[in-house]
Amino acid sequence: MIIGVDVGTSVTKASLLNRDGTALVTHSMRSTLQRLPGGRVEQDLEEVIDSVVQVVREVAAAADEVGEPVEALAITGQGDGLWLRDHQGRPVGPAISWLDARAADVLDRWGESGVQRRVFRLTGSGMFPGSAGPLLAHLAEHAPERLERAAVAGYCVDAIVQRFTGEITVDASDASLPFLDVPTRSYSTEALRACGIEEYRRLLAEPAPPNKLFALDGKSAKNLGLPAGLPVSAGPFDLPACAFGSGVGKVGDGSLVIGTTLGCQVLREEVSIDPHGEVAGMWLATPLPEKYLRVMPAMVGTANLDWVLNMIGARVDQLETLLGNSKPGAGGVSALSFLSSSGERAPFVEPHARGQFSGLSLETTQADLVRAMCEAVAYAARHNLETAGLAGDVSACGGGARSAAWSQIFADVLGRPLHVPYEEGVGTRGAAMTAWDSLGEPVDRELWAAARRTVVPHPSAVEFYEHGYRDYLDSIDRARPQWGTTP
Structure with missing residues (x-):
């Protein structure tokens, strides 16, 4: 087990995972996300470390009761942001979350000067305020002493x-x-130079080769309740881990992570950068040789649903009823779902993107507002997946995928079946799959992928949403000039 x-x-x-991909036991613990003035969003590394220790200890104790040996500890987690540490791994200031917006002004300057597009042409990465590039540049300007004290700028x-x-x-x-x-x-030295932070190349650790395993040290092993020297697998981070854990396996397959934000990914066999396209999304290296993920990590997702439910005084457990009380089209109400304070990052980067409702009337119901937002997020999913090159199956996971009614909207808007794994912890599954590969004991990927339910699109709804999607794209084109920047 892993x-x-x-x-x-x-x-x-x-989670304690079997080789068939099922979780025998799962434990969880919350950590604190600090939202501060100036768009700052931070975390305490020590608290995050403690949360890992607590949940692993509980799962390790359960493994002892089962009586099967633990073969490895497989770690995945949130990506982007900036987690500065010293040589001993101690934090150099608070960890900066990927949700952070303090570097939005840097990104504005880089958009105007052409830096963003230059970096995109070199690496295929469309930067956003919470990515390492603008955050390093922001700290170099406003807090250079933190960078001087750091030994590594990681994740x-x-x-x-x-x-x-x-x-x-x-x-x-x-x-x-x-x-x-x-x-x-x-x-890319050129990309670092373009951002004006070439001197901080020293803070970037060399990427580990595929199938690299590390060894748990004695002190940490005691804290975690695991044996010293246990193999530790590090990554991939949560988006690619969710893709592989939910069943993506063939070129053209797509993954939809309906979480706080919307992770849209497609497996590709070559990196293809359009130098004249939107400066958005990213290309990710994966544990699979010569396979890459084209990722569109949109800033819309279940946070949008939480917001609209809070506005009308409703609960998440009322979602099925609310969606059932409003037909496709939400009584003529449509929405743009760009509610994040840091704007949008896929399939276009616009730090000042903002949401809206239109088509409101005295007849508009609370259910219509909820459905309009859920439809807008589904339209965003289609926009991102198509931009990423979707050509095969689509797997979905995350909190939003638990809703049968919302999953149906996604399937209808995409116009193709939506496959939802029975196991909800697909990130841990993806990490464990990678660890077993690294141990030289690969799992049966087809068996893992088959453990899922399939949401079949309704033909009449597919036709209706095809028109709605075109209207959605037109609404974005009309709104973008109002956000204050050009593509």
């Missing part, structure tokens, strides 16, 4: 791995945004 850990933005989960997963193993490393998926030449897995 203990898989998924360190999310606000919840850390650990959540490698911060945990450093603490547990003493190794300074980074998974190639995390390193992909924004400075990695993905096919060669090497950093």
Whole structure:
């Protein structure tokens, strides 16, 4: 068995996984997301580490009761942001979340000067305020002493791995945004120079080679309730881990992570950068040789649903009823779902993108508002998946996929079946799958992918939403000039 850990933005989960992909036991613990003035969103690395220790200890105790040996600890978690540490793995200031917006002005300047497009042409990464490039530039301007004190500028997963193993490393998926030449897995000096932060190349750890395993040190092993020297697998980070854990296996297959944000991904066999296209999304290196993920990590998702439910005083457990009380088209109400304070990052980057409702009348119901927002998020999913090159099956996971009614909307808008794994912890599954590969004991991927329910689109709804989707794209075209920047 393997203990898989998924360190999310606000919840850390650990599961004891069998080779058939089922979780025997799962424990979770919340961590704090600090939202501060100036668009700052931060986390305490020590609290995050403690959350991992607590959930792994509980799962390790359960493994002892089962009586089967644990073969490895497989770690995945949130990507992007900036987790500065010293040589011992101690934090150099609070970890900066991928949700952070403090570097929006940097991105504005880079958009106007052409830096964004230059980096995109070099690496295929469309930067956003919470990515490492603008965050490093922001700190270089406003807090250079933090960068001078740091030994490594990394991410959540490698911060945990450093603490547990003493190794300074980074998974190639995390390193992909924004400075990695993905096919060669090497950093682009030109991209760093374009951003004006070439001197901070020293802070970037070399990406670990595929199938690299680390060893749990004695102190961490005691804290976790695991044996010293246990193999530790680091990555891929949560988006690619969810893709592989939910069943993506063939070129052209897509993955939809309906979480706080909307992770849209398609497996590709070559990196293809359109130098004249939208400067958005990213190309990720994966654990699979010569396979890449074209990722569109939109800033819309279940946070939008939470917002509209809060506005009308409703609960998540009322979602099925609310969606059932409003027909497709939401009584003439339509929405744009760009509610994040840092705007949108896929399939276009616009730090000032903002949401809207239109078509409101005195007859508009609370159910119509909820359905309009759920439809808008589904339209965003289609926009991103098609931009990423979707050609095969679509797997879905995350909190939004638990809703039968919302899953149906996604299937109808996409016009294709939506496959939802029975196991909800697909991030830990993807991490465990990678760990077993690294141990030289690959699992039966087809068996794992088959454990799912399929949501079949309704033909009449597909036709209706085809028109709605075109209207959605037109609404974005009309709104973008009002947001204050050009593509």
